[in-house]
Amino acid sequence: MAISIARYNFFISLELLKALVAKGMKYIVLCPGSRSGPLALAAASLFKRKELTLITSIDERSAAFLALGISAASGQLTGVITTSGTAVANLLPAAVEADRSCHPLLFLTADRPLRLKECGANQAVNQQDFLKSVCRYFDESPREGIHLISKERLSSLVEKSYEMTINMPGPIHINLAYEEPLHPCEFDQKKVLDGWEIDGFLKNKITSRNNQFIKNDLSPNLPELDPWSLGIIIVGPWRGKAKELVSFRIALKKWQNLTGWPILADPLSGVENKQKGLINHWDLIFSIGFFERINEIQVLRLGPLPPSKELKFWLEKPGKSQLLITEGDYRNLDPIGGSIQFSEGFSNWLNKFSNSISKNPASDNKNFSKRLTSNLINYDLFINDWLDKKLFGKGLITEPALARLLPRLLPNSIPVMLASSSPIRDWLSYSGRGAFIRRCFGFRGSSGIDGTLSMGMGLSIIMGRMILVTGDLAFLHDTNGWLFSKDRNTSLIVILIDNGGGGIFNQLNIDRLQEGDFEEIFLMPQQVCPLSLAKAYGVKYKQVSCLDDLEHAIEWSFSLSTNVLIRVCTNSFEDHKLRLSLRDDLKRRLSENLSSCD
Numbered sequence: 001m002a003i004s005i006a007r008y009n010f011f012i013s014l015e016l017l018k019a020l021v022a023k024g025m026k027y028i029v030l031c032p033g034s035r036s037g038p039l040a041l042a043a044a045s046l047f048k049r050k051e052l053t054l055i056t057s058i059d060e061r062s063a064a065f066l067a068l069g070i071s072a073a074s075g076q077l078t079g080v081i082t083t084s085g086t087a088v089a090n091l092l093p094a095a096v097e098a099d100r101s102c103h104p105l106l107f108l109t110a111d112r113p114l115r116l117k118e119c120g121a122n123q124a125v126n127q128q129d130f131l132k133s134v135c136r137y138f139d140e141s142p143r144e145g146i147h148l149i150s151k152e153r154l155s156s157l158v159e160k161s162y163e164m165t166i167n168m169p170g171p172i173h174i175n176l177a178y179e180e181p182l183h184p185c186e187f188d189q190k191k192v193l194d195g196w197e198i199d200g201f202l203k204n205k206i207t208s209r210n211n212q213f214i215k216n217d218l219s220p221n222l223p224e225l226d227p228w229s230l231g232i233i234i235v236g237p238w239r240g241k242a243k244e245l246v247s248f249r250i251a252l253k254k255w256q257n258l259t260g261w262p263i264l265a266d267p268l269s270g271v272e273n274k275q276k277g278l279i280n281h282w283d284l285i286f287s288i289g290f291f292e293r294i295n296e297i298q299v300l301r302l303g304p305l306p307p308s309k310e311l312k313f314w315l316e317k318p319g320k321s322q323l324l325i326t327e328g329d330y331r332n333l334d335p336i337g338g339s340i341q342f343s344e345g346f347s348n349w350l351n352k353f354s355n356s357i358s359k360n361p362a363s364d365n366k367n368f369s370k371r372l373t374s375n376l377i378n379y380d381l382f383i384n385d386w387l388d389k390k391l392f393g394k395g396l397i398t399e400p401a402l403a404r405l406l407p408r409l410l411p412n413s414i415p416v417m418l419a420s421s422s423p424i425r426d427w428l429s430y431s432g433r434g435a436f437i438r439r440c441f442g443f444r445g446s447s448g449i450d451g452t453l454s455m456g457m458g459l460s461i462i463m464g465r466m467i468l469v470t471g472d473l474a475f476l477h478d479t480n481g482w483l484f485s486k487d488r489n490t491s492l493i494v495i496l497i498d499n500g501g502g503g504i505f506n507q508l509n510i511d512r513l514q515e516g517d518f519e520e521i522f523l524m525p526q527q528v529c530p531l532s533l534a535k536a537y538g539v540k541y542k543q544v545s546c547l548d549d550l551e552h553a554i555e556w557s558f559s560l561s562t563n564v565l566i567r568v569c570t571n572s573f574e575d576h577k578l579r580l581s582l583r584d585d586l587k588r589r590l591s592e593n594l595s596s597c598d
Helices: 005-023 037-048 060-074 092-101 151-167 186-193 242-259 282-287 309-316 346-354 365-392 399-409 422-430 432-436 452-463 472-477 479-486 503-508 518-523 530-536 547-558 572-597
Strands: 027-030 053-056 078-082 105-111 137-140 171-177 231-235 263-265 297-302 320-325 340-342 416-418 466-471 492-498 540-544 564-569
Touching: 005 037, 005 151, 005 186, 027 037, 027 060, 037 053, 037 078, 037 105, 060 078, 060 092, 060 105, 060 452, 060 479, 092 105, 092 171, 137 151, 151 171, 231 242, 242 297, 242 346, 282 309, 282 365, 282 422, 282 572, 365 399, 365 432, 365 572, 399 422, 399 432, 399 466, 399 492, 399 547, 399 572, 416 422, 416 452, 422 432, 422 466, 452 466, 452 472, 452 479, 452 492, 466 472, 472 479, 472 492, 472 530, 479 530, 492 547, 530 540, 530 564, 540 547, 547 564
Parallel strands: 027 053, 027 078, 078 105, 105 171, 137 171, 231 263, 231 297, 297 320, 320 340, 416 466, 466 492, 492 564, 540 564
Antiparallel strands: none
16 A cells, blocks of 8 residues: 655654754744645644643744744754745744844744746745845755655755854745645654655655855964053844854953953943943943044944944944954945954954963053053943932933933843833943843844744743833734743833834934924834733733833832833934933033043
C-alpha cells in the first residue's frame, strides 16, 4: 500500500522542527492556515512533549513582532510559522526591524508547489521573494514539494540557518512547498509519532538557493586611537548579542579608566548607571553650546548613533577623528561619513589594541580629557536639580515630566521598553540617571511604530514583569498585541501617553500651511477610546489625571499579576513649547559659565 504524501509532509515537518529545537530554538509563534497544517501538527506535538513553547496568533504581522520581542530579550533564534499568500507579506515589517536591529528570527512559510505557481491558482504568489531584500539567508525545500527533500538537504536548511544566526543575527526565511494531501489522518499521525521513518530519505539532490549576508569589513587593518589625547565616547543602542553585553561593559570600563574620556550614552545602550564618566544629561548640554567650543577631538562611537539631532550636527563639523565600532555588523553604519569602521566588536578591538598601547607619556594631554569630563559632570549635576524644579513644581502631567518621574517610581529590577517616536527622545533628554538604572529596550533599527505592543509582549515572555511606554498611535496600530494576554507568561504594564494623535509632529516646526489642515495630515487624531479597547480585550486599566496619581497607579498595577493599561493624557502642542522653553532657559542660565571651560 502506497504511503500518503500527507504522512511524508508531517514526518519531514516534525524532523525539521526537532532539528531546530535540538539546535536551541525554544519558542515558535504559530499563525492559522491550511497549507501550514503539517507544521502546525508538528509544533503541537513538540509542545505537548514540552520540547518547545508554542504561542498562537491570528495576526501574522503581530506574531512576527512578538517573536522579535522574544528574540531581543533572549538572544535566541525564535520561529514564526505561517501559511501562504499575504500571510508571508505581513512578516515584512518585523523582518525589516530584525534586519536593522540584528535580532535572530526564523520565518517558516508554507507555500504551494511549483505546479500551482504562475497559473492563476488561488493563494499562489511569489512569496519566496517577499523577504529576500532584508533576510540574512533564504532557502527553500524542493519546489515540487517538501516530501521530496533529502535528509542531507533538510540538515543543510537547519545548519545554514543556525550558522547565520551565530555569525550575523537577523531574519532568516525558509519557504516550504507542500503538495496535497496536506493533512495526515490519525493513523498516519500515530505512525510518525510512534517512530516511523522514511528509509534514509529520498536521495534527490536539490540546489541550495540563498542570499547569505556577505561580510564586508570596512577596516581590514586595526584602527587605533590615542588614549592620552582628548577624546569622547558615544554609545548608541546595543546591537550585539545578549550574552556579549557583559564583556562590552567590562571593555567600556577599562577604556574609560585608561583615558578619562566622558561617555555620552543612549538609554538603549545597555550602559550601567554606575559607569564612571557617564554624563546623564548630555543631550541638553548640547543646547547650551558647550560642545561647539570643542574643535579637535577624537570620537569613539560604539554602535549606531543615538537619536539626537544636535549630536549629529556636531559630528558633521570638521576637526573630529572618528572610530566607529560595531558588534559584528559589517554593513556601513555611518550616515555621517568620515569615520573608520571596525566591525568585530569593542571588546575584541580593545583586546587587540591593548598590546600596542604605550605607557602614559610625560605630558598633560590626559588632563584635558579629565577636565572635560569634570566640567560635563558639573553641568550634569546642575541640570539634574534644575529639571526637578522645572518639571515637578506644579504636578502637571507633561511628556518630559513623565520621562523624568517614571524611572524613579519603578523598581530597579523592572526593565522598560520605549516605543519609537517621542518616548525614546524624551527618555534621552529628561530621564537623567534613571535611564541607566535598569535595562531599557527599544527597536530603533527602522524606528517604526508598527508592532510596538506585540514586541512588548514578546519581551515580557522572557523578562517577566516589565513596562512599555508608548504613544497612542503606536498603541492603536497594534492593538491585536493584546490577544497575547491569554498567555499567562506575559505581565506587561503599558503606560499609554495619549496626546491626541502623532504629537511628535508638532516638533517638526513646520510654518503655517497654505493648504490642508496640519492636524488632519500630520497628527491624525483618532476617535477611539483606548480604555474601551482595553476593556474589549479583557485588559484591566486605569486613568491617571496628575503626577501624584501616577505613583498610586503604578502600585496598583504591580499588585496584579496580569497585563494592565495605565493611560495618561497630555497636550502635545504645550509639551512642544515646554521642550523649547526648557532648552532656551537652560542656555540663558549657563551661557555665562562657558568661558570657564576654555
